[in-house]
Amino acid sequence: MRHGVGPVTVSRAIALLAAEGAVVTRPGSGTYVATRRPRPADAEPDTSWQAVALAGRQFQPERPDEQSGTPAPGTIALSGGYLHENLQPTRLLGGALARAARRPDAWHRAPAAGLSTLRTIFAQQAGGDVDPEDVLVTGGGQGALSMLFRAVAAPGDPVLVESPTYVGALAAARSAGLRPVPVPMDEHGLRPDLLADAFAMTGARLLYCQPTFHNPTGTVLAPERRGQVVDVARAAGAFVIEDDFARHLGHGRTVPRPLVADDRDGTVIHVRSLTKAASPSLRIGGVVARGPVMRRLLGMRRVDDFFIARPLQEAAVELLSTPAWDRHLRTLATALNHRCAVLADALARELPDWTLLQLPEGGLHLWLRLPAGLTEADIADAVPAHRVAVNLGHQYFAAEPPAAHLRLGFAAAAEPADLVEAAARLAAAASRPRSADD
């Protein structure tokens, strides 16, 4: 055939075109190009009435995203929070999904709380005496956070957060009508003394934190502080949401056990996700919670979306129960460790006056303070022309940022060599605004 494809490919292409409305098939006659009627300009829908209808309704804040717009071809991504396809276990995922699809019950309804095998695996991974009954399967970590902020707090309530913290958590909390209140952290994580002050000042009943490989700083909450943070929250009658998103993103050293493993009374609500170490589209996560919170979450699930798609849950079970998953995690740890060092070295060479606040032992990012005189806006303006994408620091702060920062990721670029090139491009981008000031 002229296009070098077989009849199966041709008939699939025609079926796709028919579904898109580009062709019409007339049984017994043939397939014909559909007459397309472009929408006339004056037929653009007039949606201005919606501005009136929505006035006074709660505004859903959008997640800030300075990467809007298509980056120029050849742009190196130091932005974003997921693995490049080169680091994803694509073959394993394909095999897991294929095995899941072959199960006779693959398309049956799933239980509201999730498949019992998956709940058992998540319970076992959480450790301590966490029981499968304590686990709710969710659509990734973000879905879990959105549910939790709605379940455990009411609009107008304060929620304490680390400063800085994950942008998506701030967006989800604000979307639930909550008021994020920052609590300072240092290189050992959240400061329990200031946490106690913040609970006392605000009357908050909720803390959101990431004790292990915190995004954006990579910090791990120090061993002696882990119990203290939970004790301070318990004394305030508050919940702790432990976002354990980076559990499988360690760079090779021992990863501390989750706070929930030592929880005795349902203070800690634990969130985990498979997207970070596998693929952003494996949108499967889990919440560990006990007591009335779990009952509320189950109630919400039954109202919001009934259950999480069974084929994806089955695929997650298949993935997690093959020995190749552990091999993938070991390979990933080595790759992340290498990439982290490559980017840190390149930045130290190219931009010696930028301060790397900590060399992380897990996670996907470096967190840097910019030198005096260089603003985030300078960088935002300059980087597109130098074809490198970054995340600006201010959006990670619930209140005024104490200084200008950037979050630079080492996992979204295709190759480690790209990280060296990206550091050189950043140096070129940074040199222009400063020379203009000089």
Ligand SMILES: Cc1ncc(COP(=O)(O)O)c(C=O)c1O
């Ligand atoms: C700290 C943190 N928590 C949760 C999430 C949510 O990820 P997902 O919904 O893909 O599991 C992210 C993603 O960037 C994150 O960085």
